[in-house]
Amino acid sequence: MTRIDESSDGRRVTVSVRGLVKHYGETKALDGVDLDVREGTVMGVLGPNGAGKTTLVRILSTLITPDAGEAMVAGYDVVRQPRQLRRVIGLTGQYASVDEKLPGWENLYMIGRLLDLSRKDARARADELLERFSLTDAAKRPASTYSGGMRRRLDLAASMIGRPQVLFLDEPTTGLDPRTRNEVWDEVKAMVGEGVTVLLTTQYMEEAEQLASELTVVDRGKVVAAGRIEELKARVGGRTLRIRPVDPLQLGPLAAMLDELGITGLATTTVDRENNTLLVPILSDEQLTAVVGAVTARGITISSIVTELPSLDEVFLSLTGHRASAPQDITPADSDSDAREEVAV
Ligand SMILES: Nc1ncnc2c1ncn2[C@@H]1O[C@H](COP(=O)(O)OP(=O)(O)O)[C@@H](O)[C@H]1O
Numbered sequence: 139m140t141r142i143d144e145s146s147d148g149r150r151v152t153v154s155v156r157g158l159v160k161h162y163g164e165t166k167a168l169d170g171v172d173l174d175v176r177e178g179t180v181m182g183v184l185g186p187n188g189a190g191k192t193t194l195v196r197i198l199s200t201l202i203t204p205d206a207g208e209a210m211v212a213g214y215d216v217v218r219q220p221r222q223l224r225r226v227i228g229l230t231g232q233y234a235s236v237d238e239k240l241p242g243w244e245n246l247y248m249i250g251r252l253l254d255l256s257r258k259d260a261r262a263r264a265d266e267l268l269e270r271f272s273l274t275d276a277a278k279r280p281a282s283t284y285s286g287g288m289r290r291r292l293d294l295a296a297s298m299i300g301r302p303q304v305l306f307l308d309e310p311t312t313g314l315d316p317r318t319r320n321e322v323w324d325e326v327k328a329m330v331g332e333g334v335t336v337l338l339t340t341q342y343m344e345e346a347e348q349l350a351s352e353l354t355v356v357d358r359g360k361v362v363a364a365g366r367i368e369e370l371k372a373r374v375g376g377r378t379l380r381i382r383p384v385d386p387l388q389l390g391p392l393a394a395m396l397d398e399l400g401i402t403g404l405a406t407t408t409v410d411r412e413n414n415t416l417l418v419p420i421l422s423d424e425q426l427t428a429v430v431g432a433v434t435a436r437g438i439t440i441s442s443i444v445t446e447l448p449s450l451d452e453v454f455l456s457l458t459g460h461r462a463s464a465p466q467d468i469t470p471a472d473s474d475s476d477a478r479e480e481v482a483v
């Protein structure tokens with residue numbers, strides 16, 4: 139069997155998944171999933187409820203076995219080498235994994251001991267991680283008294299005890315308020331900074347954008363899109379050009395001129411008075427060039443010009459035909475093209 143161990147940028151592939159299948163009766167939780175996570179990077183696995191995210195994380199962390207396909211983590215096969223594999227991974231499940239009755243410190247100490255650390259090392263590691271996740275003050279209190287954010291931080295600390303090479307985070311911020319979510323993001327970023335390879339599942343586009351460099355979009359057990367986040371957004375097609383003339387009085391004439399020229403086809407430009415910018419929908423680099431050329435030809439001085447890609451929400455809608463946040467509103471498959479047009483225009 140041949141296996142590609144290096145990706146195009148030379149980074150080693152740390153997590154490799156090929157044709158992974160897991161059925162529960164009639165439900166195809168995973169229906170042939172492929173993905174690669176490169177060493178030291180964050181792969182976001184984005185999908186609505188029921189997409190198969192937790193099933194994937196459970197297989198990769200050896201909690202369940204696949205029906206077909208294969209998966210390697212840090213060089214170990216999930217089915218044939220589960221014991222070796224468990225030693226190099228950390229897992230933060232979708233639901234809290236700590237013992238609520240025990241204080242934060244005890245939880246971490248106990249996990250350290252379970253991982254074969256000596257009493258001294260387990261103690262030191264618990265202290266160090268509580269400090270690191272800003273939980274030192276709450277060290278002696280039962281975890282049941284912690285806020286949602288503190289609990290999540292304790293979960294993350296627990297998953298770091300064994301100094302994992304690979305970390306699986308299953309919906310790490312679901313149910314957290316925005317401020318706490320930001321705290322968790324900062325912690326994840328810090329872990330990545332230490333060289334940990336992360337596979338993170340999420341239902342939040344913003345979370346994937348914040349943390350992941352690559353994205354695998356899953357829907358009903360299948361990969362519906364994959365690639366670098368920027369590439370995926372570009373694939374949807376539509377972009378908006380945001381132009382700011384030095385003189386705000388030029389906004390109106392500029393909009394009229396661009397509409398008259400018809401460079402952007404049927405789509406019309408809009409004036410954003412609040413920001414003194416002009417929003418021009420474009421579909422191609424040629425249109426972008428033509429717009430810039432037209433503005434320059436009129437001698438209008440512009441202070442900034444940026445292109446904005448569509449949000450991941452729009453990406454998901456156009457790729458799957460339904461919004462990620464409302465999996466129950468499943469639209470017929472043939473409505474896909476309508477959704478794509480909506481986003482592009
Ligand atoms: N133990 C199980 N028994 C039966 N069905 C399951 C089980 N685990 C998951 N499923 C089903 O598999 C599908 C994928 O579930 P899951 O992996 O939990 O999705 P996600 O984490 O993306 O919400 C869902 O339809 C779910 O109901």
Ligand SMILES: [Mg+2]
Pocket residue numbers: 191192193232308309
């Ligand atoms: Mg889940």
